[in-house]
Amino acid sequence: MDYRSDTFTKPSKGMLNAMLEAQTGDDVFGEDPTVNKLEAMMSELFGMEAALYCPSGTMSNQVAIKVHTLPGDEVICSTLAHVYIYEGGGIAFNAGAQVRALEGDRGMITAADVEAAINPDDVHKARTSLVCLENTSNRGGGCCYEWEQIEKIREVCNKHGLKLHLDGARLFNALLATGQTAAQFGATFDSISVCLNKGMGCPMGSVLLGSAAFIKEARRVRKKLGGGMRQAGYMAATGVYALENNVERLAEDHLHAKKIAAALLEREFTGHMLPVETNILIFEVKHPWSPITFRDFMQQQDIRVMAISPTQVRMVLHLDITPEMVDRTIAVIRSME
Numbered sequence: 001m002d003y004r005s006d007t008f009t010k011p012s013k014g015m016l017n018a019m020l021e022a023q024t025g026d027d028v029f030g031e032d033p034t035v036n037k038l039e040a041m042m043s044e045l046f047g048m049e050a051a052l053y054c055p056s057g058t059m060s061n062q063v064a065i066k067v068h069t070l071p072g073d074e075v076i077c078s079t080l081a082h083v084y085i086y087e088g089g090g091i092a093f094n095a096g097a098q099v100r101a102l103e104g105d106r107g108m109i110t111a112a113d114v115e116a117a118i119n120p121d122d123v124h125k126a127r128t129s130l131v132c133l134e135n136t137s138n139r140g141g142g143c144c145y146e147w148e149q150i151e152k153i154r155e156v157c158n159k160h161g162l163k164l165h166l167d168g169a170r171l172f173n174a175l176l177a178t179g180q181t182a183a184q185f186g187a188t189f190d191s192i193s194v195c196l197n198k199g200m201g202c203p204m205g206s207v208l209l210g211s212a213a214f215i216k217e218a219r220r221v222r223k224k225l226g227g228g229m230r231q232a233g234y235m236a237a238t239g240v241y242a243l244e245n246n247v248e249r250l251a252e253d254h255l256h257a258k259k260i261a262a263a264l265l266e267r268e269f270t271g272h273m274l275p276v277e278t279n280i281l282i283f284e285v286k287h288p289w290s291p292i293t294f295r296d297f298m299q300q301q302d303i304r305v306m307a308i309s310p311t312q313v314r315m316v317l318h319l320d321i322t323p324e325m326v327d328r329t330i331a332v333i334r335s336m337e
């Protein structure tokens with residue numbers, strides 16, 4: 001039972017069969033029908049002109065940031081943003097841009113904070129050119145933006161001529177939790193990256209969405225980064241399968257997360273827990289347990305969790321965690337002395 005991340009999933013039989021049966025071609029030549037199908041499904045779903053299949057969410061984000069900026073530009077995001085703290089300094093390495101990180105709340109920033117952080121047109125200052133949002137926010141415990149806030153940030157971007165990118169690694173989780181639609185997001189952002197390798201259950205992959213002109217340039221940058229893949233249809237087939245089979249079921253992960261949260265909150269050793277909005281739990285573990293001893297005890301019961309700070313543990317739900325496993329996990333939590 002691996003709750004360390006929703007990346008610890010294995011392809012199901014159905015997904016493996018979809019790979020076996022995939023039609024493929026050379027995608028660097030644009031001739032892989034399954035990659036083309038996945039890209040078309042995603043651009044249609046989001047109502048965006050074009051899409052690009054990338055090997056990872058990191059590459060999708062980095063390609064987008066590179067296309068939207070020039071070296072020396074400034075990118076506004078949260079201090080907790082994946083693009084800033086978990087992509088190996090990629091913004092500096094790949095785009096030559098720098099970050100203006102805003103405090104925000106659980107990885108979410110406001111339109112007012114964005115507007116206050118935009119540099120004036122002054123030779124001393126870096127040119128602000130891009131805002132990156134993350135939804136759901138990973139380090140924020142899987143929380144979701146309210147639609148009004150996103151709209152306000154879009155207005156600020158329009159007013160100041162900034163591009164707006166969404167790191168939507170877990171965007172499908174947000175759509176299910178809030179009732180917001182893919183079309184709303186597609187109409188509002190200049191670019192969106194969506195992971196297939198999280199709760200969607202694929203072994204790899206992410207899709208980057210945007211205008212036809214943006215994706216044309218993104219395809220060029222993906223190639224430069226070594227992300228042009230040949231018979232990628234074998235992998236893209238997992239994405240097609242996941243879109244058809246694994247989206248609605250994410251709601252089950254959200255229910256499981258709430259059940260485990262309720263069991264944890266019955267225990268005195270559970271300290272502050274971030275609000276559980278989707279499939280991620282982040283909570284403090286207190287005396288007589290600590291994040292490390294909690295993790296090690298769980299591991300002895302065949303349950304893997306992650307100690308993510310000196311005070312906090314993270315657990316993430318996904319399609320390889322069954323209702324029976326959730327029940328057993330709750331029994332273990334109740335048994336802890």
Ligand SMILES: *Cc1c(COP(=O)(O)O)cnc(C)c1O
Nearest residue numbers: 056057058059082134138167169
């Ligand atoms: C996982 C993740 C990514 C991309 O991760 P890859 O492992 O490179 O696919 C990007 N943003 C967020 C918020 C993530 O959780």
